[in-house]
Amino acid sequence: MPELPEVETVRAGLEPVLRGRRFVHVEQRRKDLRFPLPERFAARLTGRKVAKLDRRAKYILIHLNDGEVLAVHLGMTGRFSVSRKGDRDAAQLGEFAHEHGNDAKHDHLVFTMSGGAVVTYNDARRFGYMTLIPEREIAHDAFFRGLGVEPLSDELSPAYLSSRARGRKSDLKAFLMDQRIVAGLGNIYVCEALHMARIAPGRAGGRISRPRLGRLAVAVKAVLLEAIGAGGSTLRDYVQPNGELGYFSAKWRVYGREGLPCPECRTAIRRRTDSGRSTFFCPSCQRT
């Protein structure tokens, strides 16, 4: 699920159960996720305290109070759920989760925190990963050094888009999904932002006028803020009845809506495939 808004929602949901708490017990059920977990991962984490939670691109940064950071990428299917130690509904929770395909066999890590929260990381496809990095090395770390600007920051400006898009022949869509350009967008929100900005996804990135890039920058921010807002307001305390974090039912304009009317002009939304990914767009609003 996770693009920037989902990651941000999960970060916010984890904050109250992690911040200021210690890892009392860490259960590691396999040695690797997408990549091998750090050596002695569970032992290294145990006893340490969480100072604060941050986000960079699609990474959740769990800052420990000794200057190291637990960086988490959710991949495609990574998710956290929260229960309470000794929760007598735990069995029921498991059953619910099972019915909903969140099978416990993909529960890879279980963090028991001081304060009693039990935070479980589940990831069926195992495209997610975690790593421990000294705080001051993050900027140089292989996962982080190439990342582009944060889309919600002032760094995402028409001037920035214009300078990075110059000379590009590939799709604007591919350009926006490139984490080296803008960090945090994925297939859904790129489709959404292009629709809001009324730009055809197949246009070459280098051939978009400055005013339209300006519209695009505004649309990217608006779409992300709306989604984050929806996550926050829908989840309330960010923990759903089944204990899961971070899901919210979004109201997408075009994504997943092939054949349904465009919210702007009622024309049927179309779907096509670009470099293996589905692109949803309105052929009327996004003509050029």
Added chain:
DNA sequence: AGGTCAACCTGAGCGC
């Protein structure tokens, strides 16, 4: 240098 595409891994949904 830029761009495309298969691969990583598992589950859900659908047609039969």
Added chain:
DNA sequence: TGCGCTCAGGTTGACC
């Protein structure tokens, strides 16, 4: 009930 097929929100590395 089950089989086979397609698709999935991410990222990388090999290749043109």
